[in-house]
Amino acid sequence: MSTFDSKHAAGLHRHIHSHLPSDAALRVKTLESLAVEKGLIAPETIDAWVEAYSEHIGPMRGATVVARAWCDPAFKARLLENGTDAIREFGFEGNATGHLKAVENTDDTHNMVVCTLCSCYPFSILGMSPAWYKSAAYRARAVREPRAVLAEFGVDLPEDVAVRVWDSTAELRYLVVPQRPAGTEGWDEERLAAIVTRNSMIGTDRVLRAGAA
Amino acid sequence: MFRPENPFAPRDPVFEEAWQAQVLAIADSMVRAGRFSANDWAETLGAELARAEASGKPDTTGTYYEAALASLETLTTASTAITPLDLATRKADWTRAYQRTPHGQPVDLARARSSDTPDR
Known part of the structure; x- marks a missing residue:
C-alpha cells in the first residue's frame, strides 16, 4: 500500500469507528486513568465532583x-x-x-x-x-x-x-x-x-x- | 467589556466540555489526597496563565482550561511517580483504543494492547 492509501484508509477507519476525542480530552483521560491506576485518586471521587459542580453546587x-x-x-x-x-x-x-x-x-x-x-x-x-x-x-x-x-x-x-x-x-x-x-x-x-x-x-x-x- | 448579570437569564452550562470539569476534579482530588498543595496548584496555574497571556493567546475560557490542563500535567509529573513518558505512552494507547473501537461500544485500553489488528 502506498503512503497515500495508508493515510486514506486510516482516515476512513477513524470515521467509521469511535469518534476520536480532542487532544485535550485524550490528555485528561490519560491523567485520570494513570492517577487512578497508581492509587492517587479514586475514580468515583472524580465522577461525584463533576456531577456536584455541574448540577448541585x-x-x-x-x-x-x-x-x-x-x-x-x-x-x-x-x-x-x-x-x-x-x-x-x-x-x-x-x-x-x-x-x-x-x-x-x-x-x-x-x-x-x-x-x-x-x-x-x-x-x-x-x-x-x-x-x-x-x-x-x-x-x-x-x-x-x-x-x-x-x-x-x-x-x-x-x-x-x-x-x-x-x-x-x-x-x-x-x-x-x-x-x-x-x-x-x-x-x-x-x-x-x-x-x-x-x-x-x-x-x-x-x-x-x-x-x- | 464586562456586562451586568441578568438574574433572569437561563443558566449557562457550567462547563463547555466534559474534560474541563475533569481537569478541575482531578486537580481538586489530588490536592485533597495530599499529592500536591493548593498553593502549588495556584502558583503553577498562575504561571501557565501568565505564559499564555505573554504568548498572545486569546483571553478565553478555552485558553484558561488549556492552562489548567498543562498545570495538572506539570504538577502530576513533578509530584507523583507518573513520568512524562507515562503520559505520552498512555495517550498513544488511548488514541489507538478509540481508533479500534467500533462506534457505540465502550472504549477501553485493552483494545489498544490486546492485538495489533484493528477490529473490522
Missing part, C-alpha cells in the same frame, strides 16, 4: 448564607468573625475553598473580589466561577481600575463610596455580603436568598432589588 449556597446573615445578627457576627466556621453550619465547607473571609458592604464601602494570580474562588459556596472571573482582563483590571470595571458591570458607584479589592489566594477566599435592599422587611430567608445575585457576592453587583424575586 452553585451560588444558591452563598445566597442562603447571605440571607441568613441578613435575618440573624448572631449568625452574621459569626460569619464576619470566621467565615470558614460559619459555613460549616450549613455543611458548605469544601477543601478547595480554603479559609473563607466574609466582607460586608456598607453605605460607604464596597467590596470586590479577584484572584490576580489565577482563579481562586470560594467554589463550595458559589459553585464554578464565571468565565469573566478567570479572564486576564478582569484579573488585571479589577485591581488597577476597579471603578471602571464596576461601571461596565452596571454598578454606578458614588464617589464617596470607597472600593476595597480583595485578592484571593489558595488559602484565603472571600465572600461579599451585599446590603439587604429596602422593601424586604418581613421576608423569610428563602425569599431573600432568591434576590441575592452571584455577582453581588463577588462584588461586581451592588444594589439588589426586592422586585427581582
Whole structure:
C-alpha cells in the first residue's frame, strides 16, 4: 500500500469507528486513568465532583448564607468573625475553598473580589466561577481600575463610596455580603436568598432589588 | 467589556466540555489526597496563565482550561511517580483504543494492547 492509501484508509477507519476525542480530552483521560491506576485518586471521587459542580453546587449556597446573615445578627457576627466556621453550619465547607473571609458592604464601602494570580474562588459556596472571573482582563483590571470595571458591570458607584479589592489566594477566599435592599422587611430567608445575585457576592453587583424575586 | 448579570437569564452550562470539569476534579482530588498543595496548584496555574497571556493567546475560557490542563500535567509529573513518558505512552494507547473501537461500544485500553489488528 502506498503512503497515500495508508493515510486514506486510516482516515476512513477513524470515521467509521469511535469518534476520536480532542487532544485535550485524550490528555485528561490519560491523567485520570494513570492517577487512578497508581492509587492517587479514586475514580468515583472524580465522577461525584463533576456531577456536584455541574448540577448541585452553585451560588444558591452563598445566597442562603447571605440571607441568613441578613435575618440573624448572631449568625452574621459569626460569619464576619470566621467565615470558614460559619459555613460549616450549613455543611458548605469544601477543601478547595480554603479559609473563607466574609466582607460586608456598607453605605460607604464596597467590596470586590479577584484572584490576580489565577482563579481562586470560594467554589463550595458559589459553585464554578464565571468565565469573566478567570479572564486576564478582569484579573488585571479589577485591581488597577476597579471603578471602571464596576461601571461596565452596571454598578454606578458614588464617589464617596470607597472600593476595597480583595485578592484571593489558595488559602484565603472571600465572600461579599451585599446590603439587604429596602422593601424586604418581613421576608423569610428563602425569599431573600432568591434576590441575592452571584455577582453581588463577588462584588461586581451592588444594589439588589426586592422586585427581582 | 464586562456586562451586568441578568438574574433572569437561563443558566449557562457550567462547563463547555466534559474534560474541563475533569481537569478541575482531578486537580481538586489530588490536592485533597495530599499529592500536591493548593498553593502549588495556584502558583503553577498562575504561571501557565501568565505564559499564555505573554504568548498572545486569546483571553478565553478555552485558553484558561488549556492552562489548567498543562498545570495538572506539570504538577502530576513533578509530584507523583507518573513520568512524562507515562503520559505520552498512555495517550498513544488511548488514541489507538478509540481508533479500534467500533462506534457505540465502550472504549477501553485493552483494545489498544490486546492485538495489533484493528477490529473490522
